[in-house]
Amino acid sequence: MLGLCDSINWFLELIRGVHNSFARSSPFIDEGTRAATEDDDLYHFIAYTPINGILYEIDGLQPSPISHGRCTEEEFPEKVIPVLQRRIERYPTTEIRFNLLAMVQDLRIRATEIGDVEMVAREDEKRKMWIWENELRRHNFVGFAHEILKRAVASKLRDGKYDEWIGEAKQKAQDRMDERRKARGEKEDIASP
Numbered sequence: 001m002l003g004l005c006d007s008i009n010w011f012l013e014l015i016r017g018v019h020n021s022f023a024r025s026s027p028f029i030d031e032g033t034r035a036a037t038e039d040d041d042l043y044h045f046i047a048y049t050p051i052n053g054i055l056y057e058i059d060g061l062q063p064s065p066i067s068h069g070r071c072t073e074e075e076f077p078e079k080v081i082p083v084l085q086r087r088i089e090r091y092p093t094t095e096i097r098f099n100l101l102a103m104v105q106d107l108r109i110r111a112t113e114i115g116d117v118e119m120v121a122r123e124d125e126k127r128k129m130w131i132w133e134n135e136l137r138r139h140n141f142v143g144f145a146h147e148i149l150k151r152a153v154a155s156k157l158r159d160g161k162y163d164e165w166i167g168e169a170k171q172k173a174q175d176r177m178d179e180r181r182k183a184r185g186e187k188e189d190i191a192s193p
Contacts, residue, residue, distance in 0.1 A: 008051070008064075012060060012065075015047070015058075044059075046059045048080050053071065107123050111123065
């Protein structure tokens, strides 16, 4: 049994590492950061899986996996439903922020087995996009945006068009605000800046 616990703990650490790798990096320090309390909304993943004939709940906020009794791979769909229902019942009936995600075999394997070349190509393309999207999620664009803005302003200052550029931006903003007011049926602001 110790080997199983070690394997599960290794797996939990792997999941935790991948999960935390998606945390947004920020160049700003929030001095108001505090530890979460019971009243806070915490978003995290909980996995349910049969391992060696036992249904386990794997929750990174718990010190170890939680056993929910005997369960074979074949029984899993039926046995996990009441466990999920009990979990959801802990929350108010108005709570709707739950997602259920099924981990399934890689669809490329099944597509290859049946000879569906188009599906294999679609799945390969999806994975390329996932890699790109995940890299974007991990990257902090504040420095990039700052550098672009600095260069745009420097360019307008060199050309002597800075004041004109700012004036155009103010006018566009005012036009958008006037359009919104008109759409809501409000009167236009006579003393526009």
